[in-house]
Amino acid sequence: xxxxxxxxxxxxxxxxxxxxxxxxxxxxxxxxxxxxxxxxxxxxxxxxxxxxxxxxxxxxxxxxxxxxxxxxxxxxxxxxxxxxxxxxxxxxxxxxxxxxxxxxxxxxxxxxxxxxxxxxxxxxxxxxxxxxxxxxxxxxxxxxxxxxxxxxxxxxxxxxxxxxxxxxxxxxxxxxxxxxxxxxxxxxxxxxxxxxxxxxxxxxxxxxxxxxxxxxxxxxxxxxxxxxxxxxxxxxxxxxxxxxxxxxxxxxxxxxxxxxxxxxxxxxxxxxxxxxxxxxxxxxxxxxxxxxxxxxxxxxxxxxxxxxxxxxxxxxxxxxxxxxxxxxxxxxxxxxxxxxxxxxxxxxxxxxxxxxxxxxxxxxxxxxxxxxxxxxxxxxxxxxxxxxxxxxxxxxxxxxxxxxxxxxxxxxxxxxxxxxxxxxxxxxxxxxxxxxxxxxxxxxxxxxxxxxxxxxxxxxxxxxxxxxxxxxxxxxxxxxxxxxxxxxxxxxxxxxxxxxxxxxxxxxxxxxxxxxxxxxxxxxxxxxxxxxxxxxxxxxxxx
Amino acid sequence: xxxxxxxxxxxxxxxxxxxxxxxxxxxxxxxxxxxxxxxxxxxxxxxxxxxxxxxxxxxxxxxxxxxxxxxxxxxxxxxxxxxxxxxxxxxxxxxxxxxxxxxxxxxxxxxxxxxxxxxxxxxxxxxxxxxxxxxxxxxxxxxxxxxxxxxxxxxxxxxxxxxxxxxxxxxxxxxxxxxxxxxxxxxxxxxxxxxxxxxxxxxxxxxxxxxxxxxxxxxxxxxxxxxxxxxxxxxxxxxxxxxxxxxxxxxxxxxxxxxxxxxxxxxxxxxxxxxxxxxxxxxxxxxxxxxxxxxxxxxxxxxxxxxxxxxxxxxxxxxxxxxxxxxxxxxxxx
Numbered sequence: 001x002x003x004x005x006x007x008x009x010x011x012x013x014x015x016x017x018x019x020x021x022x023x024x025x026x027x028x029x030x031x032x033x034x035x036x037x038x039x040x041x042x043x044x045x046x047x048x049x050x051x052x053x054x055x056x057x058x059x060x061x062x063x064x065x066x067x068x069x070x071x072x073x074x075x076x077x078x079x080x081x082x083x084x085x086x087x088x089x090x091x092x093x094x095x096x097x098x099x100x101x102x103x104x105x106x107x108x109x110x111x112x113x114x115x116x117x118x119x120x121x122x123x124x125x126x127x128x129x130x131x132x133x134x135x136x137x138x139x140x141x142x143x144x145x146x147x148x149x150x151x152x153x154x155x156x157x158x159x160x161x162x163x164x165x166x167x168x169x170x171x172x173x174x175x176x177x178x179x180x181x182x183x184x185x186x187x188x189x190x191x192x193x194x195x196x197x198x199x200x201x202x203x204x205x206x207x208x209x210x211x212x213x214x215x216x217x218x219x220x221x222x223x224x225x226x227x228x229x230x231x232x233x234x235x236x237x238x239x240x241x242x243x244x245x246x247x248x249x250x251x252x253x254x255x256x257x258x259x260x261x262x263x264x265x266x267x268x269x270x271x272x273x274x275x276x277x278x279x280x281x282x283x284x285x286x287x288x289x290x291x292x293x294x295x296x297x298x299x300x301x302x303x304x305x306x307x308x309x310x311x312x313x314x315x316x317x318x319x320x321x322x323x324x325x326x327x328x329x330x331x332x333x334x335x336x337x338x339x340x341x342x343x344x345x346x347x348x349x350x351x352x353x354x355x356x357x358x359x360x361x362x363x364x365x366x367x368x369x370x371x372x373x374x375x376x377x378x379x380x381x382x383x384x385x386x387x388x389x390x391x392x393x394x395x396x397x398x399x400x401x402x403x404x405x406x407x408x409x410x411x412x413x414x415x416x417x418x419x420x421x422x423x424x425x426x427x428x429x430x431x432x433x434x435x436x437x438x439x440x441x442x443x444x445x446x447x448x449x450x451x452x453x454x455x456x457x458x459x460x461x462x463x464x465x466x467x468x469x470x471x472x473x474x475x476x477x478x479x480x481x482x483x484x485x486x487x488x489x490x491x492x493x494x495x496x497x498x499x500x501x502x503x504x505x506x507x508x509x510x511x512x513x514x515x516x517x518x519x520x521x522x523x524x525x526x527x528x529x530x531x532x533x534x535x536x537x538x539x540x541x542x543x
Numbered sequence: 544x545x546x547x548x549x550x551x552x553x554x555x556x557x558x559x560x561x562x563x564x565x566x567x568x569x570x571x572x573x574x575x576x577x578x579x580x581x582x583x584x585x586x587x588x589x590x591x592x593x594x595x596x597x598x599x600x601x602x603x604x605x606x607x608x609x610x611x612x613x614x615x616x617x618x619x620x621x622x623x624x625x626x627x628x629x630x631x632x633x634x635x636x637x638x639x640x641x642x643x644x645x646x647x648x649x650x651x652x653x654x655x656x657x658x659x660x661x662x663x664x665x666x667x668x669x670x671x672x673x674x675x676x677x678x679x680x681x682x683x684x685x686x687x688x689x690x691x692x693x694x695x696x697x698x699x700x701x702x703x704x705x706x707x708x709x710x711x712x713x714x715x716x717x718x719x720x721x722x723x724x725x726x727x728x729x730x731x732x733x734x735x736x737x738x739x740x741x742x743x744x745x746x747x748x749x750x751x752x753x754x755x756x757x758x759x760x761x762x763x764x765x766x767x768x769x770x771x772x773x774x775x776x777x778x779x780x781x782x783x784x785x786x787x788x789x790x791x792x793x794x795x796x797x798x799x800x801x802x803x804x805x806x807x808x809x810x811x812x813x814x815x816x817x818x819x820x821x822x823x824x825x826x827x828x829x830x831x832x833x834x835x836x837x838x839x840x841x842x843x844x845x846x847x848x849x850x851x852x853x854x855x856x857x858x859x860x861x862x863x864x865x866x867x868x869x870x871x872x873x874x875x876x877x
Binding site for chain 1: 587647649650651652653655656657658659672673674675676677679680724726728730731732734735736737738739740741742745747748854856857858859860862
């Protein structure tokens with residue numbers, strides 16, 4: 001390995017670079033904390049209970065909760081009038097128009113929202129004579145229709161997105177007789193990868209089929225709340241801007257790095273190739289493809305983002321492994337094949353996560369209501385994949401720890417041997433040790449920062465602010481822009497610029513102050529050095 | 544209002560159409576016309592408060608009687624003009640119910656003017672729905688209830704302060720009874736992104752809490768502390784009659800008059816007394832015949848009732864039952 005910029009850079013330049021990178025990172029955090037709103041918003045809405053005596057006759061009818069074409073409504077299902085009018089369970093349609101009206105105008109969903117997911121919260125009243133059947137595992141069958149409409153469309157002109165029936169198990173309990181309502185777990189409802197239309201309309205029916213044992217033993221359902229979570233438009237705007245700015249920056253650094261490598265007389269070594277790959281994968285992740293969602297309906301974009309992000313993390317993990325391996329200071333292996341055992345764990349873990357992702361989100365492309373967690377086998381399958389991925393992650397960290405342990409062992413062995421070495425070899429080893437320790441500290445710092453910010457954002461999210469005052473920092477946004485996005489970008493920029501081969505050996509210009517010292521540190525041709533090192537090591541081994 | 548009339552809503556429309564049940568002041572009318580749809584929610588809230596009051600007090604001598612003919616200007620009768628515990632409960636329950644019901648109507652989308660202030664302290668420059676979404680509905684309900692319920696209190700006397708305090712206490716219980724729920728939706732469903740929201744409690748829960756506060760309400764000294772120090776509107780400095788007791792907080796109910804025994808007919812508050820009330824001959828509590836009938840004794844009668852039995856229930860509406868006849872014992876106070 002030749003000398004890298006990190007070793008040859010004067011302290012002044014190094015600190016300038018470090019400070020500017022830190023400032024960049026700080027800017028990322030500030031943008032997240034001060035400019036961006038919270039990453040997502042939530043609408044907690046109550047469905048309107050429509051009724052239609054001829055519900056079967058008009059299978060394709062939409063039930064709209066408000067406006068000119070509003071349906072006939074029931075306020076309270078326990079009202080005796082409901083029985084007098086002979087309304088049955090199958091005639092009731094729970095309907096919801098997303099979003100709600102506010103400040104005297106009907107709000108509309110925006111394409112900036114990117115994605116939205118909904119969960120259902122059931123209000124089931126506790127009656128001793130009509131209990132929720134606990135032992136037969138009450139399953140609710142919903143006949144759902146999801147429609148959409150744009151602002152300029154006719155008010156009754158709803159178009160169908162999907163019409164399906166879905167089973168959801170009700171997991172409820174009641175802890176005391178005094179409680180009027182069961183405490184039910186939230187039910188996942190649907191998830192859309194793109195919010196392309198202005199309004200969405202949900203119609204849910206819970207028909208009872210006595211003979212088929214469908215929707216029996218559900219208790220007394222009073223209301224259905226639908227909670228919609230979507231990414232905030234402001235957050236998307238900030239996120240897109242970050243991506244759009246960082247994309248060319250990374251490309252520029254990458255080009256600079258690769259030109260440096262190409263200038264060398266030798267073939268690029270494994271570490272350089274890995275760094276290049278890392279940079280390329282990061283650019284792919286940064287590529288602001290999401291802009292297209294503002295014009296086209298691209299529900300698969302969120303899967304693509306997840307995959308790109310996953311690919312980046314996989315490359316980063318592989319890079320760490322290879323970096324440690326190449327610094328063991330026995331013979332650098334310099335080819336990818338010798339790392340197959342270690343990299344298999346990364347690839348295996350990623351494949352597991354990919355399969356899980358495709359089972360959940362991939363299926364949702366076809367049916368937004370699909371979720372792997374509702375069926376027994378699905379849950380087991382999903383858990384199996386997650387556990388496998390966890391095992392892969394553990395194996396990876398064991399490998400990595402072992403490698404780092406070996407590096408440190410070698411370092412201490414080298415340190416004792418250092419005084420007897422020739423100047424050239426001594427500097428070579430000092431360089432190696434410095435490079436390794438530097439990356440080690442940097443990586444640990446980044447990891448620690450991520451963990452700390454993750455905890456802060458979780459804690460701050462958990463505390464509900466009821467009329468607090470002063471400047472509020474959006475910790476979750478700061479976590480996402482700063483730790484998840486900004487930090488790893490800055491990290492890769494740092495790596496690319498500091499671990500690029502130094503050109504000083506070619507220019508041979510004498511720096512004024514510490515130039516002489518720097519030049520001595522230069523280690524030139526790999527082959528001679530490697531042979532020198534191998535001979536040294538074999539000598540060591542003999543002793 | 545342009546609202547559809549529908550006989551499934553009769554109970555509500557009845558309330559709305561009958562001015563004696565829902566008499567509005569000028570300010571209230573203005574508020575209601577400016578917020579179309581709110582009148583329905585208020586009517587529902589009023590019904591909710593009445594039902595809850597009747598439910599919580601069904602076993603007590605004072606069983607929250609209501610008067611359709613506008614007894615003393617209010618559906619709850621003249622008891623509202625006194626300053627006893629029961630008054631405190633009614634005030635708290637009604638303002639809580641309005642707050643609850645408006646918040647609910649906002650989440651249903653039936654009031655079009657609910658506010659969208661996400662960061663109510665920040666100047667919302669360019670911060671709109673698209674940028675950062677809307678705030679929770681309960682905040683609007685709270686504000687609306689303040690503007691709707693509190694304007695009824697006029698004058699600057701002690702009762703005015705007591706009523707405002709109890710109104711606020713009711714609303715605070717709605718806000719603080721909200722439960723937080725969260726959902727993780729980060730990459731692959733991980734918790735890197737977590738979103739939380741507040742869930743409005745069923746009004747029955749608030750009723751239970753208010754009943755507890757009713758039992759532990761503090762009797763305060765009228766005017767003794769001079770003109771009670773008013774830091775903010777609706778925050779008064781009450782001092783308890785018993786100096787060993789803690790000062791009542793925001794969530795406590797306060798009163799300054801002793802309640803009557805509610806045994807005999809009370810013309811002052813228009814209460815009919817417990818004569819003719821049903822009681823439980825085996826209970827030792829307030830609903831037991833000894834206490835309920837104030838020692839006047841009770842009469843027992845046995846009569847057959849037709850009841851629905853062997854019912855099969857669905858989640859809604861349709862109930863298939865048989866009719867059984869059963870003998871029932873009824874005890875009524877003399």
